[in-house]
Amino acid sequence: MSIALPEDQCLDPAIRPGPDEPDVEVTAREPLSRRVFDCCPTCGDPATTEEHVPPRRLGGVKMTRTCEPYNGRLGSLVEPDLIDWLEDAITRPYLRSPGLQGRRSLGRVLFRATPDGIPVFLVDSSHPDVEVMLQSGSLELEAGRADRNLYSIAAGRTNLRLVVVAAGLEPLDRRDAPSANAPSGWASFAE
Numbered sequence: 001m002s003i004a005l006p007e008d009q010c011l012d013p014a015i016r017p018g019p020d021e022p023d024v025e026v027t028a029r030e031p032l033s034r035r036v037f038d039c040c041p042t043c044g045d046p047a048t049t050e051e052h053v054p055p056r057r058l059g060g061v062k063m064t065r066t067c068e069p070y071n072g073r074l075g076s077l078v079e080p081d082l083i084d085w086l087e088d089a090i091t092r093p094y095l096r097s098p099g100l101q102g103r104r105s106l107g108r109v110l111f112r113a114t115p116d117g118i119p120v121f122l123v124d125s126s127h128p129d130v131e132v133m134l135q136s137g138s139l140e141l142e143a144g145r146a147d148r149n150l151y152s153i154a155a156g157r158t159n160l161r162l163v164v165v166a167a168g169l170e171p172l173d174r175r176d177a178p179s180a181n182a183p184s185g186w187a188s189f190a191e
């Protein structure tokens, strides 16, 4: 991703792959079609919510249905860090300034760099105090980077969903050992 400035300069991602990072070749095999199971393909509970694969913010479409805890609760816990990681955003940013007491949430902040390598923070906040803080000339930015554990879970969750939808794997009955009609691949996959 790059952002063009009026002077035809571009801001690029501030963190780039190192020179020793290997190239990865990706081959598109076939488009996947939506596949809905009788119950949540992860845990076997009633599948009550539409699940976007990958997450909707990343352009995902409704590919299957899953239970609410898996989709809503787990999704809202891990997906923001995946999106921050992919978009090179600052996670949970707050701003302090000598003129104002306390800190203000900055909403979304993208981390970019000029072609000369000068770091640039693109701030998207409608809070009126933030504008005052940015004009004050003295700022303290409190922020973190995306949590690797969380975005790894989010990425793994998307991969798991794609495999299940592609293969049409049925969930195991939670009360029993692998059922007779469960594909053998699913048994090992679910462990």
Ligand SMILES: [Zn+2]
Residues within 6 Å of the ligand: 040, 041, 042, 043, 044, 045, 066, 067, 068, 070
């Ligand atoms: Zn579930």
